[in-house]
Amino acid sequence: MSHANAALTPRARLRLARLIVDQGWPVARAAERYDVSWPTAKRWADRYAVMGQAGMGDRSSRPHRSPNRTPQPVVRKIVHLRWKQRLGPVAIADQVGVAASTVHAVLVRCRLNRLSHVDRVSGEPVRRYEHPYPGALLHVDVKKLGNVPDGGGWRYVGRKQGLKNRDATPNKPRNPWYHAKLGTAFVHTVLDDHSRVAYAEIHDDETAATAASVLRRAVAWFAARGVLVERVLSDNGSAYRSHLWRDTCAELGITPKRTRPYRPQTNGKIERFHRTMADGWAFKKFYSSEDTRRKALPAWIHQYNHHRPHTAIGKATPISRLTNLSGQYT
Template sequence: MESLMPWDARDTMSLRTEFVLFASQDGANIRSLCRHFGISPATGYKWLRRWGEEGASGLQDRPRIPHHSPNRSSDDITALLRMAHGRHQRWGARKIKRWLEDQGHHMPAFSTVHNLMARHGLLPGTLPGIPATGRFEHDAPNRLWQMDFKGHFSFGGGRCHPLTLLDDHSRFSLCLAHCTDERRETVQQQLVSVFERYGLPDRMTMDNGSPWGDTTGTWTALELWLMRHGIRVGRSRPYHPQTQGKLERFHRSLKTEVLQGKWFANEGELQRAFDHWRTVYNLERPHEALDMAVPGSRYKPSARQYSGNTPPPEYDEGVMVRKVDISGKLSVKGVSLSAGKAFRGERVGLKEMQEDGRYEVWWYSTKVGVIDLKKKSITMGKGC
């Protein structure tokens, strides 16, 4: 068997499906994706050929699921619907119909599927939805990732803090991880795994909670770590549909389809449930906002690769460079100012402004603060 890219306990079938969805997109670099997944080009093209000829069943090691004739009886259709409902009890008729078609089955009209499911009690209860608003999404994958912790809950091994990460354009779930806490070090460890697999986004948005935010608007160590890797950071406004609606909907689906009414005995059982649902969500579950396509068909890894080593910041000639000391302070013309603990040990650039005694504070390519020597003050934060 090929040496598949390790990432927890990912199964071969989900890796194959993820590969062919990425490789089937316009402009995909097949050989680069093969290297990314740790397989030979011959193997990659084999998967693509089987995918094109047989669909999802062509990627399975088990015998291929036989296709059904277009003229099968309603009993045959009902049996298929019962099978699909048994696997995806929270899906409605539209998702079930598309999923069965993706498996190679010829299905009747949506109205017929809906009526059969209603007749046999296979429809889920109506779920409260996000209020209808104008939908906004970025025009390409990796332009924006949204990150948050879903509300923590108890299980047999303690408490779980689910870390979630979603690509704005494709709705592709990049991370669904059980965490024992919400510390910066824990988040960074999970993000390194994501960056190594999918590359780096242009921008990430989070809310104002710990560990990525601060209610005072000052910079945090996690934000600086992201910015050091060339990722712009932003803040999402609570209940704002352009920034949080997709992730809120993801959390609602996670709660309904995985967590509600369930008890997990240990961490392994919990993470396996997360991994399985994430695979189904990305590669099998049709999404209404994507015209019933799956998120994996709209996503592809970023061309910006992750490196654990980042160069120190470089500033233009004429920019005054100061190093922040261990207490978070820097000195400018004899005036000691507090840049904040997040900047301890960092070199910042000071650009003189038109007003006498005022300087912009820069870190890499981001303006992070303003100094006013006349007032012996420094303001650090996103609003500077």
């Protein structure tokens, strides 16, 4: 293999071979000229004579045959135990009857040596996809969060004080035990598959009418930035199975798509965004009321889109991908 200090790089090999084959130099003289051994010069000259310039590159050192390679039935059993039971090399080796090092080599070859390569729920290899340009696919989903009582929630003030704050929050209905029912904040999120740019609104319900109106505003928001939406992917929630959602998508010229039931991996980008949103906004700091937390969401969305590096897109910001490809962002 050629390297920085190699006597013969592919270009030097070609010059050496041409001296011998094309110009008729003796092999020993050409080898002395390039400070290599006689067999080395002869090898490159013979390869040039047969393959020409294309033969000057390095060949793989992999053998043509591997008679002692692990049989395929054993490989399949190793892969099955890794997928379905998440066993390590030692445990798999004990069940299969081969060395742990052999199991590890098989897992490396099959790209299963790290459990992060396998989906922890389904036990299948992780299949990552990304649409080629902004607007090709939007992910939509709803994140449900319990409303924050006046005075702060239990995560920061403790359960005892949190219950007191909940009961002291005015203008709230009561349950049979006379505790205040604070309700739920429904964060309707729209995420672009290619750029990871996010759009979010908070509402008090997740009805079809609310979901459809959020989609309209999100499509207009992306259109103002030069992005034409083609498809929208949702789960199988009632709002997304409604006739209103279907008619709204048809009116906007969008093809609606739905995931398979109980398969959140399909729209995992927005599922991961919700986790990031919960850590970075919803539960990051103390909020004295639900109104305070809701007012903080636009600033966090702006920080996420414009300033937070995203590891899945080369540590660039989501808006940079939207800017580079659409060229119309303002």
